[in-house]
Amino acid sequence: MRRRKESYGDRAASRVVARTTAKRASRPGVLWGYVFGATIAATVYTYPKTFPTLASREALVAFSNNAAWAALFGPLYRLDTAAGYTAYKSGMFVTILGAIWGLLIATRLTRGEEDGGRWELYLAGRTTRGGAAAQAAMGLAAGFVALWLPTALIAAAGGALSTTDVSVRALVFFATAAVSAAAMFMAIGLVVAQLAPNRHDANMAGAAILAGSYLVRMMADSDPSLAWLRWLSPIGWVEESRPLTGSHWVAFLPIVALTLVLVAVSIAVARARDLGTSAFAERDAPRSRTLLLGGQAGLTLRLARPAIVAWVAALAATGFVFGLVAQAAGSALKGSPTLDRIIHRLGGTAAGAVSYLGFVFVVAAGLVAIAVAGQVAATRNEEASGHLDNLLVRPVARWRWLSVRLGVGLGLCLVAGLFAGFAAWLGAATQHSGIGIDQLLKAGLNVVPPAIFVLGVGGLAFGLWPRGAIGVAYGLVVWSFLVETVAAAVNSNHWLLDTSPMTHMAPVPASNPNWTAVVWLVGLGVLAALTGIAAFGRRDIVGA
Amino acid sequence: MASATAILTENLSKTFGTTKALVALNLEVPEGEVIGYLGPNGAGKTTTIRLLLGLIQASAGRAEIFGVDCQENPVEAHRRLAYVPGEATLWPSLTGAETLHLLGRIQGSVDTAYRDALLERFDFDPTKKVRTYSKGNRQKLILIAALMTRADVLLLDEPTAGLDPLMERAFRDCVQESRGRGQTVFLSSHILSEVEALCDRIAILRAGHLVEVGTLEQMRHLSALQVEAEFDGTIPDLTHVPGVTGVTVDGSSVRCHVTGSVEPLLTVLARAGVHHLVSREPSLEELFLAHYGADGSDGSEGPPDAPA
Secondary structure (H helix, E strand, O other): OOOOOOOOOHHHHHOHHHHHHHHHHHHHHHHHHHHHHHHHHHHHHHHHHHOOOHHHHHHHHOOOOOHHHHHHHOOOOOOOOHHHHHHHHHHHHHHHHHHHHHHHHHHHHHHHHHHOOHHHHHHHOOOOHHHHHHHHHHHHHHHHHHHHHHHHHHHHHHHHHOOOOOOHHHHHHHHHHHHHHHHHHHHHHHHHHHHOOOHHHHHHHHHHHHHHHHHHHHHHHHOHHHHHHHHHOHHHHHHHOOOOOOOOHHHHHHHHHHHHHHHHHHHHHHHHOOOOOOOOOOOOOOOOOOOOOOOHHHHHHHHHHHHHHHHHHHHHHHHHHHHHHHHHHHHHHOOOHHHHHHHHHHOOOOOHHHHHHHHHHHHHHHHHHHHHHHHHHHHHHHHHOOHHHHHHOOOOOHHHHHHHHHHHHHHHHHHHHHHHHHHHHHHHHHOOOOOOHHHHHHHHHHOHHHHHHHHHHHHHHHHHOHHHHHHHHHHHHHHHHHHHHHHHHOOOOOHHHHOOHHHHOOOOOOOOOOHHHHHHHHHHHHHHHHHHHHHHOOOOOOOO | OOOOEEEEEEEEEEEEOOEEEEEEEEEEEEOOOEEEEEOOOOOOHHHHHHHHOOOOOOOEEEEEEOOEEOOOOHHHHHOOEEEEOOOOOOOOOOEHHHHHHHHHHHHOOOOHHHHHHHHHHOOOOOOOEHHHOOHHHHHHHHHHHHHOOOOOEEEEEOOOOOOOHHHHHHHHHHHHHHHHOOOEEEEEOOOHHHHHHHOOEEEEEEOOEEEEEEOHHHHHHHOOEEEEEEEOOOOOOOOOOOOEEEEEEEOOEEEEEEOOOOHHHHHHHHHHOEEEEEEEOOOHHHHHHHHHOOOOOOOOOOOOOOOO
């Protein structure tokens, strides 16, 4: 019999949000699962080949009481075993990337859909606000399973195939613990998506929570007397589960509890608020704040202000923590052949706290480069969103606008670098480390040239290939990060290492700035930026 | 007063990949004229305006605003024009007042008394953030931002999208005033009644080609007259009368279009004993539909023949 009208069951119609969310979360979830699983499996599998002898493993253990590595990657247990090494090598990587992915996917599929007006379509159907939020949570749960399954399976397969004695059970526990950060930050994403006025602000709030969690565990891991702090941080809970080296199930209690409570909170808030509004209602500004709005330069500053404040604060906080732990880390590091090797490779000579700071300011340079890539992204987004049209249809020259935009990026990396240096001095001064402020300000400024290079290349891409500019800028940073990671692990002078701008950085204050490299990085960056500005003047304005 | 040329395009063309968005547009708009720019979706109207604004680069040809090349020297050209897009994408974090302040400063000159009058006329509350405005209110904001500059040329790209009929009326009043002050208005629109009411001349675009330009009167002369006749006796066969097309018979009455001279038709009608006759010039809507209705809305190459 033929039906005249297509009709779907009530259940199917009322589950549309859950199904759409699940579909859109699962695809990237599976992909990341492959990446995570492969990372873990590769580490377990290669351990016996990388560290074949007892001596090589003992050298690795020298890390175990190393505050610097612990501050960055978490406490190190039993590095002389494949299990301990795998936990150290891939644990923090999977945990942090998983958390970032969980946060972004949750805000994108809830607040992003709402900002785009698509939730209105759903809610015009048979779904209530609270119901839609609950369904979104269910859909994300499916996305989480899609992430967890390949991570656990591939990790277990890697363990089973390797010659190590790491059990499949322990690897599944590890995979579960590492990706649990994704679940927690999905739940955090759901809540901030309900509270913030739009997706961008939700991401910012979520990122602040993630950064806070990371910093708290960083402090906890850098000093044994502060270890209790770990229980205050969601990332700390993942560490407390001691995957592969202890398998402490009890740490899953706060992880599961936090996730469930936050999901419930997000549903309750969604039920209580109107669509398109936020719990923190935006104030109608009773008075116009036109101080910066006298021209396009002021406008650019005003638009970039939240990002500038956030990054400068983040770098100051990071610098402070680095300074705080420098003394302890430096003494622990004395005689560590690997760190000495890294510092030497980078051209440093000093030892102790200064050596440690020289190493961590390379990390700060990475953060500043990310901040600058963010400015390239903001530049492209001004164009893609159509906001730039409002300026360019008025008497504003394209070259002037782009120069100002890139100039703001330059200002950001200068200020962020200086603040990081100053805060590091402040932190170090509380520990009476005796490192001079001039040394650390120099270290702060030393992170600027690689950032200028990233900014210049991003500006060039923006001028020639606007739709690819964001990918190029972030891609360059990720590439540098990968190259640095490889360089830290292997003693290589391969030309590929030279393609990372960070490679050319001297580890100030552990050495003097590498002036040749500074001139090259700044020169190439400025040249690329000028070429980008010229190209931008001759191309079409292209939307999203 | 000998009027200058406000907008001039010579063979202005734009190709996106393999798509010819605009093909050799030649158009001259004298100062003080209100010109309507019509065409279906995708005909190239917005492409034309973005070329005039220098936002995209011409594949061939050139364009001028008061003698200043739009592509070579956009900043100078922009000093004398104001633009209203069909969809306002403004910075969501600024308030209405902040937006007006900023855009006024960037333009360089604002008639503040007129701005305040416009705020009143469009019943617009500038204290809220752009994020919270409805689509119509955002459109009002961008209209006010353009009109308050009293620019010599107004480039309006479907400017009344999202406005209610009251505000649409206010908009028409503003355009009439601008014309009265000697401003030139380039109005791209889908609202034919708006174009019919406001424009001195009309240009019709189709698939990137300019197919018609002239006053409404001229266009009417060129196109078919609608004739409806009633007969007492038998209805004559009109299909072979020169210039007559689209004959439809309904009982004792017949309807048809006639192009060119009406004399052959009148002769046949008079012989057949017509007792009631109505003839009517086409409305702009009928002219427009005649251009696009019959054989699809886009894709065909050259200019179409006379309406079917």
